[in-house]
Amino acid sequence: MNRRIPPIALLTLIVVWPVLLAATTTPPVPLSPPSPLILGVEQLSSTGWALLVQCPYPPQDLYIWTKDGALQRPQRLTALEHPRWRAQFAGSLPRMVTIYGCGQQAALMMTPPTELSWLGELFLVGLVVAGLLGVRLVKRWRASAIPTSVSAPAPTWYVHLCDEQGERTVAIPSGMFTVGSDPACHLLVFGADIALRHAHLIAGETNVQIVDLASHSGVFTGPVRRRLRPHTPTPVGEEDFWLGATVRLRLTRERTR
Known part of the structure; x- marks a missing residue:
């Protein structure tokens, strides 16, 4: 005010x-x-x-x-x-x-002036400026009266993948994605011991969980390659985890600008 x-x-x-x-x-x-x-x-x-x-x-x-x-x-x-x-x-x-x-x-x-005096011109200029300022103030008040909720940008996760085809980086938004050798999977990987539907990636706003879909070659995480329990969501950080013995993945996060 x-x-x-x-x-x-x-x-x-x-x-x-x-x-x-x-x-x-x-x-x-x-x-x-x-x-x-x-x-x-x-x-x-x-x-x-x-x-x-x-x-x-x-x-x-x-x-x-x-x-x-x-x-x-x-x-x-x-x-x-x-x-x-x-x-x-x-x-x-x-x-x-x-x-x-x-x-x-x-x-x-004696002779009525036909032109505007300087006071009249000043008054007209004042009216024009006042009108413009009034319109601007009304627009500001309307904009401030209607609160606009700006949601935070959704995080984007990057999967750094290394398989038989080489190294590549894939960006995924928040959600659940299937990883495997089946072309119908969201994230297609190539490896001799990769199942058709090997694992699920569940990407949230703050963390990512991986779920082993009871694949025969398993899912491992950490430098010691600890095998995960099948059908159990396990949080993973920005560290390497493995699908089978040959496919390595790493997750990083970056907010969209």
């Missing part, structure tokens, strides 16, 4: 931070909606602008608030036909200004 807290906090910060930044950089909204004012803009020159305001009385308190925080009063106020007034400002008006006049407040959008 503690590993999920930093991604969730980062996700929340990416989504919320652009909104908070935009909220702190925008001008305050008036408590009461402004009364409607008839506004018009007239360009006097390349740098001179005049604002036409229709007010019922002379707007002596008229001024504009710009984005950089500077308050501008009109340089000249001219009365036109009642109740229309011309307030002349020097310089170029910004794209968005807040007009104060006639005791009320109104907002004038």
Whole structure:
């Protein structure tokens, strides 16, 4: 659970931070909606602008608030036909200004921007990143909610065989296998005294047992060639054991990777 807290906090910060930044950089909204004012803009020159305001009385308190925080009063106020007034400002008006006049407040959008602002772009990027992180977190949570049991790899046993055909190595998995001279046996060996079904090999996860199937030449184990009792499973380690007098076998184990 503690590993999920930093991604969730980062996700929340990416989504919320652009909104908070935009909220702190925008001008305050008036408590009461402004009364409607008839506004018009007239360009006097390349740098001179005049604002036409229709007010019922002379707007002596008229001024504009710009984005950089500077308050501008009109340089000249001219009365036109009642109740229309011309307030002349020097310089170029910004794209968005807040007009104060006639005791009320109104907002004038000079040229609505068609492109996204950097705050809008940042907000969209935040939404995309938040969505990708959310999908990734959901996938991780689903994967952790479904436990996957991984079983240990089954051991593979190797039989190193030496008979009349020479030396060779045969890999066998866990299970029971028949050893003899019969081609139908799992492990075919060649020797003059090898019975058709000479012995059984029982390979487990940790050990191997050999069973003499009452062959006439017997099964022997160890350096002193101790003969095994027929039909009795006998554990064998990584040592030589003999089928009859000529066939030698050795078992080793290796786990599959």
